Amino acid sequence: MAKKEIPSILIDKIAKSINVEHIIAITIIEKAISGGEFNDFSEAEEWLNTRFIQNCVFIDEEGYAKMCINALKILDKTAATDYGSSRQRDMGQLWADMTRGYLGEYAFKLFLKQKFNIDSELGHERGELKDFLPSDIHKIKRGDDNNWVAPKLNISIKTTKWNGIWLDIPGDQFNHSDIHVFIKIGVGRDHLFAFFKNLSVFKDKILKRGQEIGLLTEQEADLLFDNLPTFYPVPAYICGFVEKNTSFQTLPYGGKKGRLNYNITTWNGQINSGDLDRIKEKENISGKIKFEGIGEFAHDSGYLFNTGNLKYLSNDWENVVKKL
Numbered sequence: 001m002a003k004k005e006i007p008s009i010l011i012d013k014i015a016k017s018i019n020v021e022h023i024i025a026i027t028i029i030e031k032a033i034s035g036g037e038f039n040d041f042s043e044a045e046e047w048l049n050t051r052f053i054q055n056c057v058f059i060d061e062e063g064y065a066k067m068c069i070n071a072l073k074i075l076d077k078t079a080a081t082d083y084g085s086s087r088q089r090d091m092g093q094l095w096a097d098m099t100r101g102y103l104g105e106y107a108f109k110l111f112l113k114q115k116f117n118i119d120s121e122l123g124h125e126r127g128e129l130k131d132f133l134p135s136d137i138h139k140i141k142r143g144d145d146n147n148w149v150a151p152k153l154n155i156s157i158k159t160t161k162w163n164g165i166w167l168d169i170p171g172d173q174f175n176h177s178d179i180h181v182f183i184k185i186g187v188g189r190d191h192l193f194a195f196f197k198n199l200s201v202f203k204d205k206i207l208k209r210g211q212e213i214g215l216l217t218e219q220e221a222d223l224l225f226d227n228l229p230t231f232y233p234v235p236a237y238i239c240g241f242v243e244k245n246t247s248f249q250t251l252p253y254g255g256k257k258g259r260l261n262y263n264i265t266t267w268n269g270q271i272n273s274g275d276l277d278r279i280k281e282k283e284n285i286s287g288k289i290k291f292e293g294i295g296e297f298a299h300d301s302g303y304l305f306n307t308g309n310l311k312y313l314s315n316d317w318e319n320v321v322k323k324l
Contacts, residue, residue: 018235035165036308071098104159107236170302186235198231240310260287
């Protein structure tokens with residue numbers, strides 16, 4: 001879609017529906033467009049009502065606390081490096097990243113309960129952390145049935161921030177799970193700080209200590225506390241899913257050709273080593289092949305889907321739940 005000014009009414013509706021600032025609402029809209037979830041602002045109202053709002057849930061402070069503690073339990077079992085990178089994360093960054101991932105799984109747990117009356121266990125027990133688990137849902141319980149059973153489908157859940165538009169499944173992981181769910185979670189870099197502020201960790205411990213050692217006056221401590229981020233229920237957008245048993249085309253891409261470079265905006269299936277070179281030759285590109293919003297990925301084989309190619313309708317989810 002050509003660059004147009006986003007209608008203010010659309011920004012207002014999103015900001016109010018999930019209680020976020022306008023700048024966050026703008027990011028959500030821009031990334032929905034970049035991901036191909038809708039192509040023109042004439043389609044935005046339908047996207048908002050039938051996809052975005054219908055598939056949003058909210059994680060309260062208790063839910064956040066559970067995921068935060070669950071992530072802390074296995075922190076010492078987790079590699080400190082980013083996937084595909086040699087960058088070492090410190091313990092705080094690692095904890096924040098793990099909590100974000102767990103929040104995505106918890107959001108799907110809420111989604112199953114609120115939409116389909118299915119309880120689920122995420123299986124965040126302390127133990128050896130494997131490189132890849134085929135299912136993030138370990139047990140389910142339907143309606144008033146008191147019996148917990150193993151699900152008949154393996155469901156993998158991948159979580160990103162509001163600016164994510166690619167469900168990226170490296171290597172052979174795609175074939176290990178039956179359903180791959182993509183979730184956008186409304187937490188930024190400061191989500192742990194907001195949680196700690198809510199628990200009065202700063203007011204009663206850190207800032208109080210600052211006053212005791214003469215580093216802060218009471219007024220300075222109050223000002224620092226007030227300027228810290230405030231905790232609000234965390235919005236999560238269950239963006240959609242893709243099924244393993246789906247037929248995909250070879251080189252399932254789409255994009256925009258520039259004077260020198262080519263920008264890939266859609267992909268719907270397998271990606272293999274050498275595919276970008278094939279596209280470069282096919283499109284007669286002398287420059288670079290880049291992916292919308294990210295540039296390049298840390299791997300060159302696996303499966304890749306833009307958000308516009310994910311299934312998300314109520315009927316799509318109902319078909320999954322019947323098999324679950």
